Structures are given as structure tokens and as C-alpha cells.
Amino acid sequence: MNQQEVRVRxxxxxxxxxxxxxxxxxxxxxxxxxxxxxxMILRIEDTDQTRFVDGAEDYIIKSLEWCGIQFDESVVKGxxxxxxxxxxxxxxxxxxxxxxxxxxxxxxxxxxAEELDKLRSEYESRKETFTYNATVRNNLRTSLAMTQDEVKxxxxxxxxxxxxxxxxxxxxxxxxxxxRKEVKVRTSALDDKILFKSDGMPTYHLANIVDDHLxxxxxxxxxxxxxxxxxxxxxxxxxxxWDAPEFxxxxxxxxxxxxxxxxxxxxDRLGFPVFPMEWKDPKSGDISSxxxxxxxxxxxxxxxxxxxGWNPGTEQEIFSMDELIAAFSLDRVGxxxxxxxxxxxxxxxxxxxxxxxxxxxxxxxxxxLAEKGIAAADQYIQKVVGMVRERATFVAxxxxxSSFFFAAPETFDAKFVKKRWKENSPELLRGVRxxxxxxxxxxxxxxxxxxxxxxxxxGCGFGPIMNIFRLALVGAGKGPDLFExxxxxxxxxxxxxxxxxxxxxxx
RNA sequence: GGUCCGUUCGUCUAGUCAGGUCAGGACGCCAGGUUUUCAUCCUGGUAACAGGGGUUCGAAUCCCCUACGGACUACCA
Numbered sequence: 001m002n003q004q005e006v007r008v009r010x011x012x013x014x015x016x017x018x019x020x021x022x023x024x025x026x027x028x029x030x031x032x033x034x035x036x037x038x039x040m041i042l043r044i045e046d047t048d049q050t051r052f053v054d055g056a057e058d059y060i061i062k063s064l065e066w067c068g069i070q071f072d073e074s075v076v077k078g079x080x081x082x083x084x085x086x087x088x089x090x091x092x093x094x095x096x097x098x099x100x101x102x103x104x105x106x107x108x109x110x111x112x113a114e115e116l117d118k119l120r121s122e123y124e125s126r127k128e129t130f131t132y133n134a135t136v137r138n139n140l141r142t143s144l145a146m147t148q149d150e151v152k153x154x155x156x157x158x159x160x161x162x163x164x165x166x167x168x169x170x171x172x173x174x175x176x177x178x179x180r181k182e183v184k185v186r187t188s189a190l191d192d193k194i195l196f197k198s199d200g201m202p203t204y205h206l207a208n209i210v211d212d213h214l215x216x217x218x219x220x221x222x223x224x225x226x227x228x229x230x231x232x233x234x235x236x237x238x239x240x241x242w243d244a245p246e247f248x249x250x251x252x253x254x255x256x257x258x259x260x261x262x263x264x265x266x267x268d269r270l271g272f273p274v275f276p277m278e279w280k281d282p283k284s285g286d287i288s289s290x291x292x293x294x295x296x297x298x299x300x301x302x303x304x305x306x307x308x309g310w311n312p313g314t315e316q317e318i319f320s321m322d323e324l325i326a327a328f329s330l331d332r333v334g335x336x337x338x339x340x341x342x343x344x345x346x347x348x349x350x351x352x353x354x355x356x357x358x359x360x361x362x363x364x365x366x367x368x369l370a371e372k373g374i375a376a377a378d379q380y381i382q383k384v385v386g387m388v389r390e391r392a393t394f395v396a397x398x399x400x401x402s403s404f405f406f407a408a409p410e411t412f413d414a415k416f417v418k419k420r421w422k423e424n425s426p427e428l429l430r431g432v433r434x435x436x437x438x439x440x441x442x443x444x445x446x447x448x449x450x451x452x453x454x455x456x457x458x459g460c461g462f463g464p465i466m467n468i469f470r471l472a473l474v475g476a477g478k479g480p481d482l483f484e485x486x487x488x489x490x491x492x493x494x495x496x497x498x499x500x501x502x503x504x505x506x507x
Numbered sequence: 508g509g510u511c512c513g514u515u516c517g518u519c520u521a522g523u524c525a526g527g528u529c530a531g532g533a534c535g536c537c538a539g540g541u542u543u544u545c546a547u548c549c550u551g552g553u554a555a556c557a558g559g560g561g562u563u564c565g566a567a568u569c570c571c572c573u574a575c576g577g578a579c580u581a582c583c584a
Binding site: 045189251348416467471476 | 509510511513517519522531533534544545548581582583584
């Protein structure tokens with residue numbers, strides 16, 4: 001088993017958008033596969049027709065693609081072990097259910113949902129819990145309590161039935177989990193799970209085990225919510241006589257505050273996305289925001305997610321996908337749930353904003369500008385980005401920091417005016433204007449010394465003059481070095497803005 | 508209720524397997540510095556071994572108990 005090729009799978013159900021916990025599970029699978037020279041498989045688990053959501057599968061595929069998580073085999077790419085959609089493998093499962101019945105590891109059950117509901121409430125009224133297991137299976141409408149002929153005639157008459165696993169009465173199961181080490185459980189605490197539903201489809205448990213076996217999956221890396229069903233799955237492998245894969249159950253992602261696991265509501269409440277990309281619910285039409293649309297870089301998003309539950313054991317925090325692959329190990333995945341921290345997510349994006357290629361960021365900013373109907377030369381946009389990116393976390397922040405490069409201010413920040421615009425400000429600003437006008441172009445190296453000289457003559461200090469000059473060019477007390485701004489704008493534009501400020505700002 | 512899993516600064520975590528540095532880093536927060544504005548940046552600070560018993564010269568680390576948190580408990584995945 002261990003010397004086999006590493007093959008892992010990400011197996012989502014197309015019941016809605018993938019949330020960041022799911023993305024992290026996919027990421028860890030991917031990192032583990034690549035690290036070990038193995039294969040990554042995408043399998044769609046759509047055995048529950050009632051929960052199928054239109055567009056969910058496409059959303060999952062596109063989201064992972066945006067994240068840079070690639071599959072070697074999938075519903076899109078195909079592969080040796082396809083099909084990769086369980087609904088297309090439907091025919092296959094029945095014979096495995098039959099095999100288990102023949103071997104005595106499973107049985108038919110003819111109880112209706114109503115009968116079971118009734119039983120459950122009866123037990124509840126006695127303050128007991130109904131468990132479908134060895135204590136009751138011989139007294140219910142199961143093939144275990146009937147003759148073969150009875151069973152046969154019921155099935156031939158078209159009576160709906162399910163197939164249940166015959167869980168051993170009281171064995172101790174000792175299992176191994178890569179993250180949790182030894183996990184022990186007594187089978188008496190388990191129930192006879194349904195493997196095959198009356199609608200002709202397998203349940204998750206059967207389909208999952210059969211497909212993992214058929215697809216030669218070596219490691220099952222999934223969320224902790226599956227830990228309670230590991231015993232059933234291990235028993236299923238045993239019943240079939242197959243080697244079980246290694247298991248690794250990942251800790252959950254928790255709310256930033258309060259108890260419980262992260263949910264869509266937390267994102268709405270605290271103002272951060274829980275989905276990788278924007279999702280529009282096909283039924284309600286509700287739109288949920290996505291990391292991509294919120295301005296996160298895919299690599300920053302992945303870097304942040306990788307660190308929720310895993311760390312390299314060094315002090316390095318910024319990792320490219322390739323570096324993550326090189327450093328990743330399941331041994332360094334923690335055991336306890338991680339609270340999601342929106343502030344740290346922003347910090348990661350800010351880091352990537354600084355380190356990305358300027359041209360790449362400028363390209364994204366150009367699209368942003370285009371949506372506002374603003375066009376500018378690539379060179380110009382790149383220069384602007386280079387000047388203001390250190391004060392931006394997202395591409396949208398770039399606009400807040402640089403709008404004055406694309407349009408002259410029409411209004412002036414009232415607070416800043418109140419604080420900096422004094423009696424003598426118009427006079428000083430006019431003085432600055434004169435200095436600039438005496439140059440044929442605004443070249444910092446030439447203009448700056450003259451302004452400094454002017455400041456000295458006035459004896460008022462550099463600050464007050466720069467502040468009102470900034471107010472004229474920017475319209476507020478923000479932005480990068482003022483001389484750089486002026487040089488970018490050019491002499492004529494600078495003079496125009498000074499004139500406009502002089503006639504507009506009143507105190 | 509039952510079963511299983513977990514518990515180090517507010518948060519993500521290193522250190523636990525092979526007991527012995529003032530329990531380390533990052534985010535956040537606070538203070539100072541740089542600065543023509545706003546930011547960035549730099550420096551410093553804040554702050555944790557859930558509790559109780561053992562074992563030991565010595566425990567975050569090993570053992571037991573308690574508390575708390577979480578997941579699961581469907582003809583859903």
C-alpha cells in the first residue's frame with residue numbers, strides 16, 4: 001500500500017458554492033499530491049438528486065482553477081478511472097451492494113421512512129435513542145428476519161427497499177489517522193448505515209468507498225466532520241476485502257468570534273467573503289461575495305488558507321504555491337480547529353500587493369479604471385501603481401489613493417482645509433505658482449530648489465506650503481511625494497489646479 | 508443524551524514524540540521614531556501553557572481526573 005503511487009481526490013457535492021473550508025481541503029490534497037509526486041483527482045459526488053444545485057459543479061471547477069489548484073483527472077479532463085461523476089457511475093454500485101449481501105455483510109430493509117420516524121419518536125418519548133443496529137435488526141422488516149422466499153417476493157413485487165450494512169455487534173476497532181494518530185471505537189456504538197437507497201442510488205458511504213478503491217486512492221484527506229464515519233468506512237474496506245487507504249481528517253475552520261464552525265452568515269455579518277468567487281444562487285437570486293471579486297490575489301488567498309491549520313515550522317510566512325508544495329507535510333497540520341481571521345487575510349493581500357510585478361497589478365488596475373470609463377497609457381498606470389501601492393491592500397484601494405492622477409479634484413477635503421488653509425495660504429500658493437511658472441516644465445530637480453528658496457524667503461517653514469500645495473493638486477491630505485505627483489501631472493495641469501484651488505477654497 | 512475529536516497570547520501558531528533557554532514568531536492593539544499629507548516603514552511594548560492531582564531534582568512537554576469547546580448522531584454529503 002505505502003509503496004503505491006500517491007493518488008488523492010477532492011470529492012465535493014454539487015449542492016452549492018464551495019466555501020473556503022472546502023477550498024482548504026482541496027488545497028491540502030493538492031499540496032500533498034504534488035509534494036509526493038502523485039496525482040490529484042476531482043470527483044463529483046452527486047448521488048443525492050434532491051440537493052443538486054444548478055451551476056454548482058461549474059462553480060467548483062472555476063473556483064479551484066482560479067486558485068491554481070490543478071487536477072490530473074477530473075470531469076473536465078477525463079482520465080483512466082472515469083467517469084468522475086458518480087451519477088454517471090450509477091450502474092456500478094448495485095453489484096457492490098449485492099456482493100456485501102451475499103457475503104453476509106449487508107441486508108435488505110423494507111422499513112418505510114414513516115415507520116422509522118414513528119419508531120424514533122416512540123423511543124424519544126421514553127427518553128431513549130433509537131439506533132438501527134444489532135439490537136433491533138432482527139425484529140424489523142429486514143431480510144435477516146425473513147425467509148429467502150419472503151424477501152424475493154417482496155422485491156419482485158416492487159416493494160421499496162434499502163440495503164443496510166450489518167455492523168458487527170461488539171468489536172473494538174483501532175484505526176489510524178495521520179493527523180490524530182490512533183482512534184478507537186466500539187462497533188456497538190455504531191449503527192447499520194444505509195448503503196443503497198430506495199431510489200436506486202448508493203449513499204455517500206458506499207459510493208465513496210467503491211470509487212476510492214476503483215480509482216486507486218492512496219490517501220483520503222478530508223474534513224473532520226467525516227471522522228465519525230471513518231469506522232464505517234474502514235469496516236466497508238474490510239468487508240470487501242480491500243486494502244484501506246490512509247486517512248487524514250483535517251480540523252475545521254471556525255468563526256472569527258463566538259462558537260461554531262465558519263458559515264456564510266459570518267461573512268455577511270463581519271464583512272468578509274466565505275466563497276472563493278462570487279456566487280449567485282440560482283433559486284433566490286441572492287449574491288454572495290467572493291475573494292476574487294473583493295480584490296484578493298489568488299496566490300495571497302491560497303497562502304492565507306494554507307496557514308489556517310498548517311505551518312512550516314519556520315518563521316517564513318509568505319509562500320508561493322511551489323514553495324508550499326515543497327514545504328507541505330501532513331505531520332505539521334494541527335489537530336484543533338482554526339478561527340478564521342479577516343485581518344490576517346488582508347495582511348497577506350497587502351504583502352502580495354507589494355511584491356507582485358508592477359505590470360501585473362497595473363493590468364488589473366487598468367480593468368478597474370476601464371469600468372469607471374477611464375483610459376490611460378499602460379506606462380502611466382504602472383507609474384501610478386508604483387507610487388501608491390504601498391498604501392493599498394486591494395486593487396480598489398489603488399483608486400482611492402490615486403484618483404487625482406486621472407481627474408483634477410473638484411472639491412476639497414473640508415477637514416484638511418480647516419486644519420491647513422490659513423489667512424496667508426492664498427498668498428503663499430500664489431507664490432508657489434509664480435515659482436512654477438518660471439520653469440518651462442515641472443522637473444523636480446529644478447523646481448524643488450526654487451520652492452525651497454521661496455519657503456526660506458517667506459520664513460514659514462516647508463510644511464504649511466507643501467500642505468496647501470498638496471491640497472490644490474490632490475484635493476485632500478493624502479498621496480505620495482508631492483513633487484513626484486506634480487511632475488507626473490505636468491506644469492500646465494499643476495497651474496490649472498492651483499488656479500482652481502485659489503478660486504474655490506474659501507474660509 | 509450517546510460516540511468520537513480537541514484545548515499554548517484576543518487570533519494564527521512554534522515548542523510536546525526524545526521533560527531542563529525570562530514559553531519564540533506573525534496578525535491585531537498600544538507607544539515612540541521617520542515623514543511635506545495620508546499611509547507605508549522602523550523600533551519597542553502588551554499578552555498564553557483551561558483547572559486540579561500525580562511521576563520527577565525539574566513538567567507546556569509524561570500519566571489520571573475535571574471543566575470547556577467542537578464534530579457526528581438522515582433513504583445529506
